[in-house]
Amino acid sequence: MLYMENSIGKITISDAYLRGLTEQTVMQCFGVSGFAEVRLTDKLFEGRFSPIEIEADENMLNISVHIGVMYGVNIPVVVNALMHKIEFVIEDAVRIPVNRVRVFVDEIIEP
DSSP states (O other): OEEEEOSSOEEEEOHHHHHHHHHHHHHTSTTEEEEOOOOHHIIIIIOOOSSEEEEEOSSOEEEEEEEEEETTSOHHHHHHHHHHHHHHHHHHHHOOOEEEEEEEEEEEEOO
16 A cells, blocks of 8 residues: 555555556557466565565555567567556556566467
8 A cells, every 4th residue: 555645635545556557557558468377486486476566665666567478579669668658657647656667578478
C-alpha cells in the first residue's frame, strides 16, 4: 500500500491497483505474448511469487516485470517501449514518480 498526503487529505493506493494497471499496460504492448510463469525455483531461491513486483522506496516506485515475447520481434525495442509505457501510465494514473522499471524476458514464444 502506498500512502500520500496532500492539502485535500490522505490518499491510499493499493498494490492490487498498481499490479492491475501494470498488467493491462504490458498486455497492450506489441510483441509481448504474456507473463512468464512463476516456477517453483523462482519461489524458493528468489522469493518471487508473481511476474509483477512493485516496491515503494521513499515515495518512488520500482517495478519489475517478467514477460514472454513473440518469436521474431526485436527484443530490445519491445523491452524499451514497454519500460517507457509502464513508467508513463503509472505516473499519469497515480502521480507517483517511477524510479526504475526492469523488464526481464524469460520466454520466447513460437507461434
